Amino acid sequence: MADSAEGDNDVKYLGLLVPLLIVLIPGLVIHSFIIAVNGTNWWQGRSVTPVEHIVTSLGISRMCTQCANTAYFILLRVFWRNRDSRVTFAIGIVYSLLISANIWLTSLLSIVFCLKISHFHTRLFLYLRGMMAHRTVYFIGAAVLLSTVNILISLLLPFTKVSSGETYNTTITDLMTYCTNIDSVYSVTIGAVFPLIFYYISSILLFTSLYHHTTKMKMSSNLSINLETYYSVMKFVSITFIYNTVYFICYISGILYYYIYCVSPDWLLIVLGFLPVLHSSYLIYRKAELRSQMSKVLQNVTDFLFQRKDAETRENIEVVVL
Template identity: 75%
Template sequence: MADSTEGDTDAQYLGLLVLALITLIPGLVIHLFIIRVNVTDWWKGRSVTPVDHVVTSLGISRMCIQCANILYFFIYPLFRQNLDLLVTLLIGLICDSLNYVNMWLTSLFSIVLCLKISNFHTRLFLYLRGMIVHRTVYLIGASVLLSAVNSLISLLLTVTKISSGGTYNTTMANPMTNCADSDYVYPVTIAVSFPLLFYCIFSVLLFTSLYHHTTKMKMSSNSSINLETYYSLMKFVSITFIYNTVYFICYISCILYYFVYCVNPDRLYIVLDFLTVLHSSYLIYKTAKLRSQMSKVLQNITDFLFLRKDTETRENIEVVDL
């Protein structure tokens, strides 16, 4: 019976590893593509908008999250018994920080997009547009710093819990906390709620602005106005809102699942990685610059494959002639 159980565990581990790698490989390609296009534009002195800055930072954070999850769930368990408690806690700190960064950057993306596109004319809105849009790089840095602080608070709570007499089980799946440690769940929930709140507010504002604008244009006597661009933007905002909501729900579910069952839901974390890959792919599709560069890359790959096939065909014909 023990051998059968061990075999099932190994099979599940291998299956999870295969799923993670299937998500990791296209994810790294997509995220690296986004980073490369925007960094190349910046390097060549071309115009790089605040939205480009946020999208590039999102690509970097998501690529780091995928790599960290692979190390955390599949490489780290092999060496867990030989690692000190401090190293184990730092590994958890890094993984949590990366997830927080992704959430804050996604919210910042919504804020910058709303301030750039919306046509509100209130003093507060115009002030925020002038202040935030021109300080996007600083806000990206602030998002990273705030995420590190949030993770550090959880780490300090865990260390305090252990120092005050709590037991630490080194065989647990989650090295950050003692099993069902409520001191960890509360700061995580609060840290996740703030970026979600900002994202919802600015996404609703952007959608409302676009909706009212299209309504006025439809009522206008000028029938030659093309509304496809606005409808496309509204669709983009809606799909991105759905993605972000699902991502936050899945992440909170991961925390609550561990809190209830004392087991890390590895499959849910793989789902989170898959969601980031889907969203980055959608960003490429909806961003004209990225879509154009991707078309060129795909065209070059197609030309290379067909050229290679034609070359092999000619070589086979020559061999037959000989």
Template identity: 75%
Template sequence: MADSTKGDTDVQDLGLLSSALIALIAGLVIHSFIIGVNVTDWWKGRSVTPVDHIVTCLGISRMCAQCANILYLFIYPLFQGSLHSRITLLKEISYDFLIYANIWLTSLLSIVYCLKISNFHTRLFLYLRGMIVHRTVYLIGAAVLLSAVNSLISLLLAIPKVSNSETYHTTMANLMTNCSYIKTAYHHAIGISFPLLSYYISSVLLFTSLYHHTTKMKMSSNLSINLETYYSVMKFISITFIYNTVYFIWYICCMFYYYAYCVSPDWLYIVLDFLPVLHSSYLIYKTAKLRSQMSKVLQSVTDFLFQRKDTETRENIGVVAL
């Protein structure tokens, strides 16, 4: 019976690592493509927009989050005792930092889209448009700094718990370092609420502005107006809105599972890492520059494969002829 249970556990661990590796490979391909295209444009002196800056940093944070998670899955079984607790704490703090950065950068991306596309003409809106759009790099730095501060607070809240655990030898094989420390859960919830609130406000404002604008254009006498571009942007906003809502709910589920059962929800984390891969893929599809470069890459790969197949076919014909 024990051997059967151990075999089931080994199969589950193998499935977990396999799923994590598949998600990691997909994430590395998609995120590194976005980063590579934008960095190449910057290196060659081409025009790089504020949106390109944010999307590049977003890709870096998402790729690093996946790498941190997969490293933890491989390193975690190798340590026991106090090192086990410290490795877990290090993973949780670094992963939280990258999650915060992902959420803050996504919120910043939505705000920049709102300021660039919306047709509001109030003084405050025009002031924010001129200030934020031309200071995107500083705002990215501020988003990273806020994420680091949130992670540092989580670390300061968790250190006493880890110290008490090591002093009284209460660390168990499946006990996490700060899972029972409810203040950390409150801090996580508060830490992600501000960027999410900013994201939802900017998304609703942008969608409302585009909706009213398209309504006025349809009511005008000019029937030659093409509204497909506006509908495409509204569709992009809606899908991104759904993605961020699902991502937020899934992150809350991971957090509550972690604090409720004192067990790291590895399967939930893998899904949480894979959701940004889907969103980055959608960004490539909706961004003309990225879509064009992806088409070129796929065409080059296709040409290489067919050229290789034709070469092998000719070689086989030559061998048969001999």
């Protein structure tokens, strides 16, 4: 019976590992492509916009998150059998840090878009626009720092309880599986809610500004005005809004599931790895330079494959003739 149960667990594990690896491969390709294109522009001395700074940082964060996600899933199985949770605990902390940084950077990207595109002309708005344009790198560092502080707080809470005498007979392994600590759940949740609030405010302001602007342009007598660009930006904001909402729901659901059952929801790890790949693909499609470079890469790959196929065909013909 034990061997049968172990075999069923192995089958279930492989059934989850395969789609996780399938998501990992295109994710690494897409994220590394964004990093390579923007990094090449920076290396060649070309001007890099604040949006490109954030998108590059987001690509690095998402690529590292996927690698940590896969490593956590694989090592969780290996070290669980050996009853050693230190390695998986450390990777889990890194994974949580990267997800938190991903959420903060996504919110920062939305704020920069709002300041850059919106048609507000208040003194505060113009001041924030100028400040963000020249200090984007500092805000990226601040987002990573806030993520680190939040994760450290949630990590130190169980040890604080032990040192204050609230918990007795607690081993290191017990501390590393702190799923029943509601304070840690609050800390991680609040750390995700704050950047999400900033994201929703900036997205709603941007969409409202674009909507009112397009409405005024429709009412004007100038019929030659092209509104497709504005509609395209509004579509981008809407799709990104849906993505962030779904991502946040999956993230919070994973935290609550872990708190209630003290088991990591493996299927949610796959979903949380798949959603950023879709969003990064959409960012490539939306940005003209990234889309152009991706087209060139795909064209080169296609030409190489067809040239190789033609060469093999010619070799086969020559063999048959001989």
